[in-house]
Amino acid sequence: MTTPADIRQKALNPKRWGWWYVTELRLREMRGYVSYVVTSSIGNPIIYLLALGVGLANLVPQGIEGVPYLVYVAPAMLMSTILSVGAEEGMYPVLSGFKWHKVFFAIHATPVTPGQIVGGFLVHLAIRFTFTAGLFFAAIVAFGAVPLSTGWLVIPISILGAYSILTPLAAYSASIDDDGGQFALIQRLVVMPMFLFSGTFFPISQIPDWLEWVAWVSPLWHASELGRIATYGLSEPIWLTVTHVVVLVTYAAVGGYFMRRAFVNRLTR
Amino acid sequence: MLVSNQVIRAENLTKVYGDFIAVNNISFEVPRGESFGLLGPNGAGKSTTMKMIAAVSTRSSGNLEVLGMDPNTEGPAIRSQLGVVPQEDNLDQELRVRENLIAYGRFFGMPRAEASKRADELLEFAQLTDRVKSKVEPLSGGMKRRLTIARSLMNDPQMLLLDEPTTGLDPQARHILWDRLFRLKERGTTLVLTTHYMDEAEQLSDRIIVVDKGEIMAEGSPAQLIRQYSSKEVLEVRYGSDNNAKVAKKIADVGERMEILPDRILIYSDNGERDLAEITKRGHHPTTSLVRRSSLEDVFLRLTGRTLVE
Numbered sequence: 001m002t003t004p005a006d007i008r009q010k011a012l013n014p015k016r017w018g019w020w021y022v023t024e025l026r027l028r029e030m031r032g033y034v035s036y037v038v039t040s041s042i043g044n045p046i047i048y049l050l051a052l053g054v055g056l057a058n059l060v061p062q063g064i065e066g067v068p069y070l071v072y073v074a075p076a077m078l079m080s081t082i083l084s085v086g087a088e089e090g091m092y093p094v095l096s097g098f099k100w101h102k103v104f105f106a107i108h109a110t111p112v113t114p115g116q117i118v119g120g121f122l123v124h125l126a127i128r129f130t131f132t133a134g135l136f137f138a139a140i141v142a143f144g145a146v147p148l149s150t151g152w153l154v155i156p157i158s159i160l161g162a163y164s165i166l167t168p169l170a171a172y173s174a175s176i177d178d179d180g181g182q183f184a185l186i187q188r189l190v191v192m193p194m195f196l197f198s199g200t201f202f203p204i205s206q207i208p209d210w211l212e213w214v215a216w217v218s219p220l221w222h223a224s225e226l227g228r229i230a231t232y233g234l235s236e237p238i239w240l241t242v243t244h245v246v247v248l249v250t251y252a253a254v255g256g257y258f259m260r261r262a263f264v265n266r267l268t269r
Numbered sequence: 270m271l272v273s274n275q276v277i278r279a280e281n282l283t284k285v286y287g288d289f290i291a292v293n294n295i296s297f298e299v300p301r302g303e304s305f306g307l308l309g310p311n312g313a314g315k316s317t318t319m320k321m322i323a324a325v326s327t328r329s330s331g332n333l334e335v336l337g338m339d340p341n342t343e344g345p346a347i348r349s350q351l352g353v354v355p356q357e358d359n360l361d362q363e364l365r366v367r368e369n370l371i372a373y374g375r376f377f378g379m380p381r382a383e384a385s386k387r388a389d390e391l392l393e394f395a396q397l398t399d400r401v402k403s404k405v406e407p408l409s410g411g412m413k414r415r416l417t418i419a420r421s422l423m424n425d426p427q428m429l430l431l432d433e434p435t436t437g438l439d440p441q442a443r444h445i446l447w448d449r450l451f452r453l454k455e456r457g458t459t460l461v462l463t464t465h466y467m468d469e470a471e472q473l474s475d476r477i478i479v480v481d482k483g484e485i486m487a488e489g490s491p492a493q494l495i496r497q498y499s500s501k502e503v504l505e506v507r508y509g510s511d512n513n514a515k516v517a518k519k520i521a522d523v524g525e526r527m528e529i530l531p532d533r534i535l536i537y538s539d540n541g542e543r544d545l546a547e548i549t550k551r552g553h554h555p556t557t558s559l560v561r562r563s564s565l566e567d568v569f570l571r572l573t574g575r576t577l578v579e
Contacts, residue, residue: 002427004337004346011349013378018345021375028372029363102359108325109353110376110424111345268327269286 014111022107022120027127041132045139048077052201054143064203067147067232074145075154075227076200076220078136079161082129083220086162087191089125090169091183098174098266105267114263122256125166126159133158146231153230161223164248165191167255174262194218199225222247274300276428276459277322281331284317291317293483294331301427304460306474308467308565314483315463316356319432322461324348336427349377352421352429356436358413360405360420367392367401370420377424387423395419395449411442418449429453431462435469447472467565479569486572491565498571499563500525500537504544506555507533520548528570537567 014021030037049070057069064072097104107117133155140146169186176182197207198220204212215221222244228234229241277299284292292314299305307315320326321333324340324347333340335347361369367388374384392398395415400408408416414434421429434450435443450473454460464470470477471491479486479494487494504524508516510531517529524538538544541560548555 002336002350004343007336007338007350008343008346010378011346014349014376015345017378018376021378024375025361025372028368029361032363101362102355102357103361105325105355106359106361106373107376109323109348109351109355110373111349111378112376113345268325 011111018112018116019119019123022112022117023123023127024120025107026121026124030124030128037128037132041135042139044081045077045136048081049074049139049143049145052077056201065234070143070145071147071232072228073201074140074143075151075231076198076224078133078140078154079158079220079223079227080195080198080200081136082133082158082162083165083223084191084195085129085132086125086164086166087169087187089128090166091173091186092179094170094173095176095179095183099178104263108267114267115260117267118256118260118263121170122163122167125162129159129162130155140231148231148233151231154227157223157226157230160248160252161219164219164223164251164255167252167259169255171255171258171262174259174266194220219248219251275334276301276336277305277461278334279318279322279331280333282318282321282328282333283330284314284321284326285329290483292321295478295480295483295485296331297478297485297488299459299461302457302459304454304473304475305462306470306477307461307463307480308465308470308474308477308569309463309480310465310569313465313480315465315480316432317483318480319430319461319463323351323353323430349424350427352424352426354414354417354421354429354431354434356432358417360413360416362405364405365401366397366403366405366408366416369405369416370423373420374423379423384423387425388419391419391422394422394452396445409442411438411445414438414442414446415449418446422453426458428459428461431460433463433465435464435466443469467569470565477565479565479572481569481573487568494565494568495563497568499567501539501563502537502541503561503563503567504536504538504541505533505559505561506536506545506548507557508553508555516553520551520553523547535567535570537563 052073054070060069063069104117108114137152137154141151193214197211197214198218199215200220204215204221207215225234225236226241226244229236275298279298280296281294282292282296283290283294295318307318309315317326321328321340322335324335324344327341336350338347340347361372364372370388370391371381371384374387375381379387392401395418397412397416397419400412405413405416431450435446438446447469450460454473460473462473474491476488476490477494478488487498489497507513513534514529517527517534521527524536524544526537528535536544545558545560
């Protein structure tokens with residue numbers, strides 16, 4: 001007859017690796033839409049770079065902040081792409097796991113804990129962001145928009161940036177029972193303004209003073225500025241660079257804390 | 270230390286959501302190998318009880334031991350030994366039939382090769398071998414249920430928890446499912462099921478607790494409960510919804526006991542045919558009549574004054 005001690009012993013493997021099994025599941029699921037991920041990951045940068053970086057660059061022949069316009073805009077476009085994937089992944093896929101497909105409940109019926117579900121979810125997305133950011137990075141290198149060898153740092157920076165927007169949104173999505181249009185509102189009133197006023201296409205010094213706060217609270221601005229430091233050595237005071245990192249880490253960590261709490265509440269109530 | 274023969278031991282188990290008491294101070298035990306049913310109407314607290322046993326919902330008060338452990342503190346270890354069939358299918362729509370099983374087996378730490386082998390065995394058991402590469406969405410309701418049951422068996426569980434396993438299925442699909450569950454019961458798997466279908470509870474349960482409004486109303490085997498709370502036979506007569514109550518007054522002395530429902534009169538007795546003859550003799554010819562054996566539905570009606578499916 002099995003004793004509790006035997007059972008605890010058998011449960012050690014999922015106790016250690018539960019998060020990885022969740023990642024594995026999500027990678028399996030991704031096979032169903034891998035062609036979309038690959039096509040958009042290759043197509044997006046090329047379209048953006050041609051339209052904005054090359055086309056718009058002709059209107060700004062003097063460049064910005066001492067570098068050609070393409071060099072200026074490329075790291076920010078990469079950040080904007082990865083952060084928008086992060087925002088998307090923090091909304092419907094999370095609510096769906098609780099409400100429509102209920103996959104999170106199915107996983108929680110096994111030894112896997114809510115915290116491991118969150119961990120596996122985030123690790124899977126880090127893999128996805130790395131893939132998409134890696135292809136984008138290859139494209140901007142091919143377009144000659146990365147003068148420095150530290151440019152590859154845009155990949156980890158973009159993952160941190162994506163987490164900083166994903167985790168707070170996922171915390172919210174895990175705590176609502178239905179989407180009565182909130183996601184559309186978030187998209188229009190939070191995500192979209194953030195992309196317009198985050199110094200992606202022009203420095204935030206060009207934004208009226210009364211609107212500049214949008215950039216300061218926007219993870220995209222902080223991620224883009226860090227990306228510029230990595231790709232062409234944007235010169236700024238060290239305190240500002242530290243601020244970028246602190247803001248992104250704070251968003252991601254606080255969001256991650258609330259995301260985990262929302263998952264635990266939803267799965268154990 | 271050996272685990273006792275009781276796989277579930279609940280004592281004054283209570284679950285409260287705000288002001289609402291979903292489960293109110295219930296106590297019961299389930300021995301290993303038993304097929305145990307929680308019978309009650311929707312909202313009786315069956316699913317909440319099941320979630321606490323499944324170690325996915327923390328209790329508000331009382332004690333609960335599952336496989337000798339406390340679900341509040343040892344949820345993952347307990348869940349590693351359970352198979353769970355939830356009320357609503359939560360199969361992974363992004364994966365194909367066989368992949369659903371393999372991916373699920375991985376959550377228990379099964380190596381991929383072992384999970385694949387087990388998945389093939391269970392697809393055969395669930396009679397789904399011809400659908401292994403199918404997506405989940407096009408499967409019929411019965412097939413999805415069988416796949417969910419196959420999934421719940423991936424870890425060779427000590428106990429299988431089934432929450433309303435056949436709700437929404439057509440009669441044929443229900444019978445196929447019952448057959449599969451009966452086979453598991455024969456193999457000695459402990460089954461715990463909730464249902465609001467009396468025939469399902471009778472078919473699959475060795476012992477039942479009847480639950481209503483979060484409380485246990487009665488406990489025993491289906492036969493014991495029927496013997497204790499109902500008669501051998503039931504005569505159902507219909508006179509039309511406007512006349513049932515009027516006729517009931519005139520035949521109140523027939524049989525042992527009577528229940529007047531909006532659409533029919535139930536007369537509890539040892540000999541339904543004899544009572545039907547008596548009623549007819551008095552000139553009260555029913556529109557339709559039926560003599561049947563007593564069921565758990567009658568037990569529930571007796572205990573609560575309400576029918577199970579309202």
